[in-house]
Amino acid sequence: MSVFTLREEEREARLVRELAELTERHRQACLPYQRILDAIGVRPPYERLVDLPWLPVRLFKTHELRSVPPERVFRVLTSSGTTGQRPSRVYLDREAAAAQTRMLAATLKEVLGERRLPMLVVDSRSVVRDATLSARGAGVLGMMNFGRDHTFVLDEQGRVDAEAAKAFLARHGGRRFLVFGFTFMVWLYLLDLGLDLSQGVLIHSGGWKRLAEQAVDNAEFRRRLGAECGLVRVHNFYGMVEQIGTIFLEGPDGDGLYCPDFADVVIRDPDTWEEAPPGVPGLVEVVSTLPTSYPGHVLLTEDLGVVRGVDDGAWPGKRFEVLGRLPRAEARGCSDTFGQR
């Protein structure tokens, strides 16, 4: 069953109901969250997604936010965060851990199918082997669930292993296969290989910062991959560890990131906090019903984004673009509005 089915009106009605319930549940189960809600003074009923109280995503770096007792914590996820920051800590119980894996699979199924595809990883095997897994390693490892015969484009020392990639294509190049890598790694290493990847489906993520420095945007990225590798099934995604299992997936036409049925975005004007209309950039708020063991269901990110359209693309709901990180000074301003004590 597809998770890209709900038009915006129905999606919002469902999500508001479910997220309002989650808000109450977390309020009762997570004391720091309760204190924050009390301080903001927001109360139900909530009519729209934009009415729901949000948490700045950075609170997961500074507060222990969990809604299950310690003995029920099954996994603690950490993010590397930006250099010099404390990592986020995200607490999953068994149920939440299982749900996130399952819903990620349901989301990617839309473009990968049910089968685990032969998988080319634009990275080095060494990133998944460390005991203290980096965020990059965790990302690769998470995606490896969707593949088989995992073949790495970089060797243990991080050098391009063209022979391994060629051998992979000799084995699998004639049928659908999966290519995964971080956006800048794909740009750095995949383009130059001069391989025929026309049967591949590329899933990539990790942000555009390093490519923006080279004036490469999504359109250019897609154009070059198509021209040089024959790679035309290209899906960027946007997601964060604080809402693990929820990804916003680029549609088949490259016209924006789409929300699975259990999630949505609200773009907020960073001065007024009102919802910005389509076409007007603002801060990206992500909502999802997956965070049941920690209050991460309504999160204000530090990313700027813009809604490009609603119910007008390949899949229903909002389609949006992430424009980059909000400059640091302004980001500090927004968490101050919560007056945490």
Added chain:
Amino acid sequence: MSHLDRLRAVFRRSLNLPADAPVDDLEYRAIQQWDSLAHMALVAAMEDEFSIMIDTNEMIDMSSFAAAAELLEQHGIGTAAV
């Protein structure tokens, strides 16, 4: 060797357990050796051993030895011989 004994051997091999280690009660992530990387190795080894294809959801749901044995049955391993 019965299919369950073959499955036990696959588990021990994939999870780097001693040859006589009991595995029937194992659960995913309950022991250090059965982490997500080992899980993928385990699934690949089961596919090779039993000549089956395990899809994404089956892999996700295979959270214990018992679930793995059940998965084999769903693929017609161990029932056909009866």
